[in-house]
Amino acid sequence: MDSLMFPKNQVVTFMIGGNFSADAGWKHKLRYHHGDYELIICVKGPINLLVGDETVTLNANDIYIVPPYTSMKGTEPSNRSIEFYWLHFLLPTKPAASQGQLQSANSSDKNQNLIIDNSYHLQSLDELLILTHQLLAVDVSGTYSTQQQNLLMTLILTVIGNLANKTESDEKNRTVVNQLKEWIRANIYRSPTLTDIANETELNRQYVSRLFKKFVGMSPKHYMIQLKIQTAQALLIRTNLSIKEISGYAYFSDDKLFMKQFKQVTGVTPSSFRSEYRKIYHNNQVIDPVLPIPEEITQKLDHDKDPGTPKES
Missing domain, CATH: 1.10.10.60 (Homeodomain-like)
Incomplete structure (x- = not known):
């Protein structure tokens, strides 16, 4: 999976964007991205695409970033009504970082750069759509409208990175909780204490308790x-x-x-x-x-x- 990366202290350049909706039977026309990226925020799917040589199906709450110098077209008509937002932008530095480059990047590089994968599934689009509406509603006749659009586009990408990291963190924590639940079932005969449970994972007692309350709805x-x-x-x-x-x-x-x-x-x-x-x-x-x-x-x-x-x- 390719990712995009750019310095956190720089902003991207917003080009154009909008909202698109269509009834069942719609199919994306052939498009070619020259030097720009396209962010697709799927509100209602499925949207069936061929991006380069990758077959992609976008459903509600899916995010996809089409890289530069890539063709994109629909593979088959949608079986129900669809809706998505599309935002084109340019990066302030070289356009893409390969997976190999990202893996070789040291922690200092990662701390100084915003790194986003080209596809995510988010739990909610609410925060993202608020910013997208603000971006598309900017009065382009304003003196600083271009700067405002660029900052909002950068903020949208930053929010995607934050939400994706939160989702990944939640999945890891959910796995930890499931492992703890299994451990409790296997050791319930000795009525383990919260300290026993925390020691099993080498985690703080209060942190274990918070995880349980969040994912199970009750204390251990x-x-x-x-x-x-x-x-x-x-x-x-x-x-x-x-x-x-x-x-x-x-x-x-x-x-x-x-x-x-x-x-x-x-x-x-x-x-x-x-x-x-x-x-x-x-x-x-x-x-x-x-x-x-x-x-x-x-x-x-x-x-x-x-x-x-x-x-x-």
Whole structure:
């Protein structure tokens, strides 16, 4: 994937731009880019293109930068209405940096330059579209309109770089959280603390807690409680185990604490849950494979298709 790179203390030159929309059946005409780049911000897709020898399909929230000296044309008509913004610009320095050049660039070079890949998918276009509307609304009769347009175009590229880096960072953090969730499931038998979880990733305790709240919607402690309660729920409707036995197999060290937390989370006691949801089990005998049910109980479940009347605790 090629990227463009230019010094952070310089501005690009905006040339021309606009908004385009069309009904289903539209196909991009053949165009050739001489020395300029074209930024395409897709609002509604799909837009089917052949850029040089690369086949590209742009959908909503996709960003694509067509490099200089490249032909572009539609490959097939769109199957529904489309809309996109198109902005042509020139870089202040040499037009492109190859992937090899970027990899060989040292950290100092990267700190001094803005580096943007030629394609991204963003979570939201809101911030970008506000700037694009401002750019296209500049009064070209103004004394400093050219400078204003160039600065806005540069800011648009900077925002794309920031949003893309944030998206990449979020993906990395989401991967970390998923790994931690798996680690918690594998180690739930020892009720790991936040410190234990943080040590597993060599991350700060507060940072781990913030990641969990952002991507899971709760703290690691509450995630672990939810996991234990869900395990208990499965055992209540799939086995004849007593409430006290289920408390232990759901990784609670105290059956009184289990009953208290079960009611806090579900709103009912374990016995009431078992009575109310046993009928539902008969219609759907699937247990979430993610639940950390002990192996000796899992083996029992494989042979126990009808637990029958539950024992009293």
